[in-house]
Amino acid sequence: MHPGQMEVNEITGYWTFLLSIDWKDPWLICLVLAHVLTTTTALLSRNNSNFQVFLFLILLVAVYFTESINEYAAQNWSSFSKQQYFDSNGLFISTVFSIPILLNCMLLIGTWLYNSTQLMVSLKTAQLKERARQERQNTADTTGATTHAKVE
Numbered sequence: 001m002h003p004g005q006m007e008v009n010e011i012t013g014y015w016t017f018l019l020s021i022d023w024k025d026p027w028l029i030c031l032v033l034a035h036v037l038t039t040t041t042a043l044l045s046r047n048n049s050n051f052q053v054f055l056f057l058i059l060l061v062a063v064y065f066t067e068s069i070n071e072y073a074a075q076n077w078s079s080f081s082k083q084q085y086f087d088s089n090g091l092f093i094s095t096v097f098s099i100p101i102l103l104n105c106m107l108l109i110g111t112w113l114y115n116s117t118q119l120m121v122s123l124k125t126a127q128l129k130e131r132a133r134q135e136r137q138n139t140a141d142t143t144g145a146t147t148h149a150k151v152e
Helices: 014-019 026-044 049-064 066-079 091-151
Strands: none
Touching: 014 091, 026 049, 026 091, 049 066, 049 091, 066 091
């Protein structure tokens, strides 16, 4: 066993599980950077709904294939990792892969809900302005017609 590693029976909770992960492993650093890049992309593309829908679907497909990715990684872990993290329950891959992706999906949905409420506010404001304009026009037309009738 490498220095700093824990035995499986030493892991008593989720926090000790997180502490047992070697976060300096290059592939984990790349994975964390990919999640940061995905979050940044989601935030910067907030005005491009079509791209966000595409990103959302790609993220959901990635989560869908998590079990297959976990099985493949469990068989080939020695080619890219210092430790075998990939258990049959999928706790590790859920923690470092699926949860951040699902949080990004929630961010995208939150962005869509915010944009939808802003659009509804703009629409209602435009409707109220149009109604007020029509009422002013009807009032002016009625006043003009009354004045015109008195002149005759």
